[in-house]
Amino acid sequence: MSRQLTDPMIDEVRGLFSALSDTSRLKVLRTLLESKEPLSQGAVAKAAGLSQANASKHLSYLVRVGLAKRDPDGNTVYFSLVMPLVSDLCDLVCGHVSARAKTSYQALR
Amino acid sequence: MSRQLTDPMIDEVRGLFSALSDTSRLKVLRTLLESKEPLSQGAVAKAAGLSQANASKHLSYLVRVGLAKRDPDGNTVYFSLVMPLVSDLCDLVCGHVSARAKTSYQALR
DNA sequence: CAACCTCATAATCAAATGATTATTTAGATT
DNA sequence: AATCTAAATAATCATTTGATTATGAGGTTG
Numbered sequence: 044m045s046r047q048l049t050d051p052m053i054d055e056v057r058g059l060f061s062a063l064s065d066t067s068r069l070k071v072l073r074t075l076l077e078s079k080e081p082l083s084q085g086a087v088a089k090a091a092g093l094s095q096a097n098a099s100k101h102l103s104y105l106v107r108v109g110l111a112k113r114d115p116d117g118n119t120v121y122f123s124l125v126m127p128l129v130s131d132l133c134d135l136v137c138g139h140v141s142a143r144a145k146t147s148y149q150a151l152r
Numbered sequence: 153m154s155r156q157l158t159d160p161m162i163d164e165v166r167g168l169f170s171a172l173s174d175t176s177r178l179k180v181l182r183t184l185l186e187s188k189e190p191l192s193q194g195a196v197a198k199a200a201g202l203s204q205a206n207a208s209k210h211l212s213y214l215v216r217v218g219l220a221k222r223d224p225d226g227n228t229v230y231f232s233l234v235m236p237l238v239s240d241l242c243d244l245v246c247g248h249v250s251a252r253a254k255t256s257y258q259a260l261r
Numbered sequence: 262c263a264a265c266c267t268c269a270t271a272a273t274c275a276a277a278t279g280a281t282t283a284t285t286t287a288g289a290t291t
Numbered sequence: 292a293a294t295c296t297a298a299a300t301a302a303t304c305a306t307t308t309g310a311t312t313a314t315g316a317g318g319t320t321g
Contacts, residue, residue, distance in 0.1 A: 048182045048246070055249045057178055063169035065279075066162060073157045084298060097280060099299055109252050118288045118297055128248055135244065137157070139237055140164045143218050174309075193268060206310060208269060227267055227318050 062108045063132070067093055068101045072110070072129065081114055081121035171217045172241070176202055177210045181219070181238065190223055190230035 048056075062068060070091040075082060082090070088098035102122050105111035110129055114121040124130075157165075171177060179200040184191060191199070197207035211231055214220035219238055223230040233239075 048178075048185075048242075052246070052249060053175060053178045053182070055253070056245055057173055057175055059245055059249065060169050060172035061278095064166055064173040066166055067279080069157075069162045069166055073162070076157075085296095094281070095298075096282080096300085099297095100279085103299080109248065115298095120298065128244070131244055132241075133157075135237070135240055136165055136168055137161070139218065140161060140168065144164070170308095176309080194266095203311070204268075205270085205312080208267095209309085212269080224268090229268065 059108045059110070062104055062110055065101070067091065067097065068105060071098070071101050071105065072124065075111065075122060075124045076129070076133070081123040083119045083121055085119070087122060168217045168219070171213050171219055174210070176200070176206065177214060180207070180210050180214065181233065184220065184231060184233045185238070185242070190232040192228045192230055194228070196231060 063072075071087055071093070074087055074090045078090075084098055084102060085095070087093075087102065088095055091098065093101065102111060102113075106113050106122075110125055112123050112125060114123065172181075180196055180202070183196055183199045187199075193207055193211060194204070196202075196211065197204055200207065202210065211220060211222075215222050215231075219234055221232050221234060223232065
């Protein structure tokens with residue numbers, strides 16, 4: 044985001060972060076992170092508690108912005124995450140969130 | 153995002169990414185990144201091309217999720233970014249975006 | 262204290278976004 | 292070929308979100 048953040052680039056960045064700013068899509072990411080192997084769309088939908096159509100749209104979104112990969116095999120389509128990008132984002136953001144949680148907890152005592 | 157991504161935590165993470173998924177807020181971040189010093193709200197608004205009320209809301213959003221800091225001095229309020237979190241996020245995401253841009257450009261030749 | 266400055270807040274409106282239901286496409290199976 | 296399954300797409304609706312305009316609250320300066 045730092046150097047040369049041109050206006051068209053801002054739009055790309057916005058799209059990527061938008062992909063991460065929805066509860067359902069984060070649940071999809073969590074599901075795929077916790078699974079070591081690629082999962083079919085149906086498996087993702089079930090594990091994340093989403094309807095079929097909903098899971099399809101969210102997974103497409105993640106693929107479009109480059110956070111997930113699509114891997115069709117016969118009838119079913121397998122999805123997996125793009126690493127290490129996603130895990131890096133995880134570590135950064137989760138670290139920040141839990142650090143904030145800790146300090147705001149300590150502020151209560 | 154990886155380990156122990158509980159449901160309440162997902163909501164926090166969502167809030168953080170939502171803060172980054174808006175063009176105006178990204179312009180605010182860019183403005184603050186390019187400035188070495190904290191900037192008053194008015195300065196941010198002008199540099200980012202936002203109205204006063206709009207800048208106020210967006211800056212409050214960034215502060216609320218812990219991406220920016222507020223520093224009132226007399227009449228004016230100075231804002232700055234929380235480092236190194238923001239620059240780390242920048243590097244990660246901008247790297248990804250420009251890498252994708254490059255490969256999709258090469259795909260055209 | 263009165264006029265002024267900087268920022269925050271409230272109300273309103275238009276636009277974007279996510280969920281649902283239904284339908285369609287493509288591949289597999291009988 | 293007919294059927295079944297998995298996934299994508301379309302249409303619709305409710306909700307969320309961002310921009311604008313106007314106003315209010317603090318602090319500063321003449």
